[in-house]
Amino acid sequence: MSQMTANLIVFPDFDPNQFYLELSEDTLEGSWQQIDRYSSLSRRWQAYLHQVALTSFLNWLQEEQSIKAKVWPNRSALPSFLEVVDGTAIEFDGVRLLLLVTDSLDVDEMRVPQEWVDIPSWVADYYLAVQINPDDGYLRVFGYTTHQQLKTKGTYDGSDRVYYLSENDLIADLDLLWITRQLCPNEILQEPIVSLPPLPLVHAENLLIRLGQSSVPVPRLEIPFVLWGSLLEHDGWRRQLYEKRIGLTEQWSVVQWLETEISQVAQGLGWNRTQWQPSLVAARGESLGSSIVLSRQLVIKEQPYELRIVPKGLPEQRIWRFELWSSCPSHYIPRGMKLRLLTEDLQSFDNNEDIALNNVDLLFVEVSLGSGEGLIWEIEPFPDNYEREILRF
Template sequence: MTADLTLSNPTQLRLEFSAADREQAWQQSQSFARAGDRWDAYLNRLCLNTVLPWLREDRQLQATVWTNTNALPGFWGLVNGTALTLNTTERLVLLPTETIDRDEWRIPQEWVDIPPWSADYYLAIQVEPEDGWLQMWGYTTHRKLKAQGHYDAGDRTYCLTEPAIMPDLSVLWVARQLGAEPTRAAILPLPAINLAQAENLLTRLGNPSVITPRLEVPFPLWGALVAHDGWRQRLYERRQGLPESRSVRQWLGSSLSTLAQQVGWERLEQQPDLVGARGGENTTSTVLLSRTLVIAGQTYELQISSQGTPDECTWRFTLRNTAPGGVIPSGFKLRLSTEDLQPFEQNEDTATTAIEQLFVEVALAPGEGIVWEVEPIPEGYDREILRF
């Protein structure tokens, strides 16, 4: 990858990529059933693979994908753009396009009006795949976008015209360092939708014959649906014709799905206590699920295991520190919620002092979904619905 300032506008940066880079991005974009979705994902992947290393190496920024790379297809199948986290506190959205018309810039409403998705900065990027380059030609902030952008209800975008687009990227880096102006505007919260509403929306919008699902229902309903990481992933899977792939019972009983392995789940066999074995107790090993979490630079393990007999359908979630003698610091929380993020009795365990582990036990009917959360939030956390 090489970086050059364009001759026509020395404030706009052009990054080059090779034929091998194009091939890699194309291979990484083949999970989509529709050709149009594959192409959109290709442009986003090519943009991400080029800009992210530049931010890290040339700009010396701690830049990571928000939320994590495994979640990206679930975004790209629905809306253009990729969100990055800069230095743990700021968010930057990359918005690639092939268009050469720079008189206006359209930003999808999702990146502006969904509270968990909204960003500090938005970067306009022209991509020329065949010519092997992309150009960052303008940026704006959330605050300026809400104040100066024209909302187009037809395609649900905020449109900025040329005078309101800031072309000099050097101003962006200086403004970040100075922190002189607020970058975000206030936005309204989205309504809560219950499980029945979500299932109806997933059934309707998950049909691949619906070409543009983001325009099929009122934005508050759409925004509330895709803001839920688990529902957004289910919508993506349905539109690709993929089977339900987050069944804990299946993972424990046979083997992990590819998706489970991609997000970090493992099957472990826990051997029985040898003392109990000598005393004539059942020596059958226990199979459990394990996932490594990184929180504030420390490594922890989340385990899921079945408790009692299979008919009792009781499950235990346990959080441990993986370091020898390590503990869970005071203030940490392990929380379970229903699929539509509702609390229930005894759904949370909090470390009031440093302790060995946190755990929550829950009785679940076959097919019921549960969502786990840990505070502080683990690196790359993407809310998932586990089916039991």
């Protein structure tokens, strides 16, 4: 892979061993339009810097290097990360790469928030230290390292909860990353870490109330890391934390979706309302609790599917049916695929999943829920860009 460098006139201290990218005006201006709401101006600025770096680096990977790279876990999730911690991740070819962005002109070390090192599902393979200068229109990667090197050679600063490596301990030449990937594809990049203990629901609810106040400027330092990490690793709780901190009301009430409309947040993830036709209702031969059905389009192993939520029976019975269908008329749900429901704190319960023992037309799970109860749906194999969602009933 070849490096891309910007106009050297704007780099008086240009280092030919480091990676540079010019920042286009379209990227600099367009990134402001893509920034969501944040609880403070400082968080919004950090989100902007990461958006510029992410867009520029991702475009370079896709267009200049022909790498099929994507944002991890997906673009819609970025605000819930950047509201509380710096860093954006990219995945390609089974590798996760983390961009850590600063606009400081005087940098001599990489500082990695503990979340990206010690939350098991967040761990990256490579960590890139990125300096960005929007005024002069460039970014540079002044070094990179691996998770294993961070854990074995990095210094942990408990006051800020970061791991840091001096610039001298980083690999300056980004080309070496691609060369190493080709020559040593089985290189060990991650150091084993322990799983975080599950967080009881009542504890999570209390923490969300406390840390969801925008008056708490740095929530990541307010509680022990083991609690904080467990809270963030749960996609639904992390998203709730973000929504509370920016003052959004409940966005995930299925009852509200049926009675009025689907929230903009949920629409952005693909949820929509469908009006049942009388002929279809008759064909099902079932007593439906509403003529409105909620659905979400999914892609699983390059095949399209549809997840539906169907209210059944009388409203006071509060019976809900989750269905998974193939979106292709001639395509079945393959043997081994699973549709599963979990409680808000990821606990199983009786009859909470359906497994395709053979090729089948659909999978379904029915549940009876109390008012305000939360559920999480899962499908195995996981859909593309999957994140756990807490649906409130």
